[in-house]
Amino acid sequence: MVIGVPREIKPGEQRVALTPAGGRALTERGHRVLVERGAGDGSGIRDEDYAAVGAAVVDVATAWSEADLVLKVKEPIPVEYARLRRGQTLFTYLHLAPAPELTRGLVSAGTRAIAYETVQRTDGSLPLLTPMSEVAGRLAVQEGAFYLGKAHGGRGILLSGVPGVPRGNVVIIGAGTVGVNAARMAVGLGADVLVLDVNLDRLRAVDDLFGGRVVTLVSNSFNVARVVERADLLVGAVLVTGARAPRIVTADMVARMKEGAVIVDVAVDQGGCIETIHPTTLLEPVYRVSGVVHYGVANMPALVPRTSTFALTNATLPYVLALADHGVARAVREDPTLAHGVNVWDGRIVHPAVAESLGEKATTLDILVA
Numbered sequence: 001m002v003i004g005v006p007r008e009i010k011p012g013e014q015r016v017a018l019t020p021a022g023g024r025a026l027t028e029r030g031h032r033v034l035v036e037r038g039a040g041d042g043s044g045i046r047d048e049d050y051a052a053v054g055a056a057v058v059d060v061a062t063a064w065s066e067a068d069l070v071l072k073v074k075e076p077i078p079v080e081y082a083r084l085r086r087g088q089t090l091f092t093y094l095h096l097a098p099a100p101e102l103t104r105g106l107v108s109a110g111t112r113a114i115a116y117e118t119v120q121r122t123d124g125s126l127p128l129l130t131p132m133s134e135v136a137g138r139l140a141v142q143e144g145a146f147y148l149g150k151a152h153g154g155r156g157i158l159l160s161g162v163p164g165v166p167r168g169n170v171v172i173i174g175a176g177t178v179g180v181n182a183a184r185m186a187v188g189l190g191a192d193v194l195v196l197d198v199n200l201d202r203l204r205a206v207d208d209l210f211g212g213r214v215v216t217l218v219s220n221s222f223n224v225a226r227v228v229e230r231a232d233l234l235v236g237a238v239l240v241t242g243a244r245a246p247r248i249v250t251a252d253m254v255a256r257m258k259e260g261a262v263i264v265d266v267a268v269d270q271g272g273c274i275e276t277i278h279p280t281t282l283l284e285p286v287y288r289v290s291g292v293v294h295y296g297v298a299n300m301p302a303l304v305p306r307t308s309t310f311a312l313t314n315a316t317l318p319y320v321l322a323l324a325d326h327g328v329a330r331a332v333r334e335d336p337t338l339a340h341g342v343n344v345w346d347g348r349i350v351h352p353a354v355a356e357s358l359g360e361k362a363t364t365l366d367i368l369v370a
């Protein structure tokens with residue numbers, strides 16, 4: 001199979017969909033890999049690194065037009081729509097439900113589009129979203145610690161404290177992937193850490209994992225109001241799958257927080273779980289409300305593109321190899337996890353939520369790939 005890896009051109013995107021290790025795995029199996037010149041620059045991967053594993057470094061037109069399988073990180077942007085074509089498979093983050101124009105572009109081009117974010121195991125987990133939640137959870141505490149610095153608008157707190165001075169207090173709402181990874185960093189920094197969730201099993205897992213080093217508390221408005229007042233750093237990490245994030249911390253609660261405390265609401269990409277949060281960008285990540293620093297970056301992994309590239313491709317590569325080795329139709333027939341990722345197939349919308357957003361009916365994938 002011929003695999004194309006275009007350079008990401010969506011503003012601010014620095015990741016790349018294939019690393020040299022992935023390139024080697026593909027060329028070793030006899031596939032041809034075409035990487036657009038400069039595709040790895042933002043992640044510190046040079047063209048020579050791809051060439052060294054047998055990939056061809058090509059121009060943008062070749063990376064798209066000659067490929068049977070195009071690997072990307074972000075959805076195509078309008079200037080890329082013209083490059084989509086029938087007979088080609090696109091494997092990338094797509095987030096089609098709120099993007100009808102892109103869905104129509106994929107449908108009219110006749111592309112097979114498999115979305116990272118809907119690849120789903122039978123237990124409901126999303127293996128190609130997890131790595132970005134791991135990155136964002138860990139970054140939440142690193143960024144929060146930074147903004148607690150006085151010169152950055154914060155209280156002037158060192159989260160670890162020092163002998164004779166107490167540790168800073170970190171409150172994390174949500175004990176899923178983001179929350180547990182945030183807790184790991186906060187514990188590592190020596191902070192006082194408290195994690196809330198509505199799911200007692202998640203809290204049991206946190207209790208086991210940290211051997212009692214983290215305080216767990218069931219999430220309800222009474223408990224949240226109490227602990228938020230004491231927090232130096234508050235991390236929002238909740239998710240109700242497929243829904244807008246529930247508003248857990250009200251504006252009143254924020255107004256009662258300490259002056260210079262910091263909120264990092266990682267759930268801002270689903271609307272946020274703090275009433276006063278709104279999305280911000282890496283160029284202007286923070287603003288203040290009631291004296292509290294608010295960090296609402298909706299694409300946190302973009303701050304650390306090198307780590308994020310390796311984290312993402314570690315997770316995507318096994319699926320890429322299956323698509324390349326077996327052919328796309330057989331790969332999705334044989335793996336229900338991957339089949340969940342198919343959003344559009346030869347001009348037909350397959351994913352129910354995507355079809356619904358266009359007011360159409362989804363076609364069953366089985367009929368199309370039989």
Ligand SMILES: NC(=O)c1ccc[n+]([C@@H]2O[C@H](COP(=O)([O-])OP(=O)(O)OC[C@H]3O[C@@H](n4cnc5c(N)ncnc54)[C@H](O)[C@@H]3O)[C@@H](O)[C@H]2O)c1
Nearest residue numbers: 133136174175176177178197198199219238239298299300
């Ligand atoms: N901003 C970014 O750059 C970025 C990056 C990655 C992920 N995210 C977002 O972070 C959020 C969390 O992702 P995740 O992978 O950790 O999800 P997850 O499903 O692993 O965990 C979510 C947790 O929230 C808990 N929860 C639900 N309602 C709650 C409530 N009322 N109170 C307390 N806990 C509650 C759930 O029980 C679950 O344990 C998602 O919105 C995800 O899209 C954002």
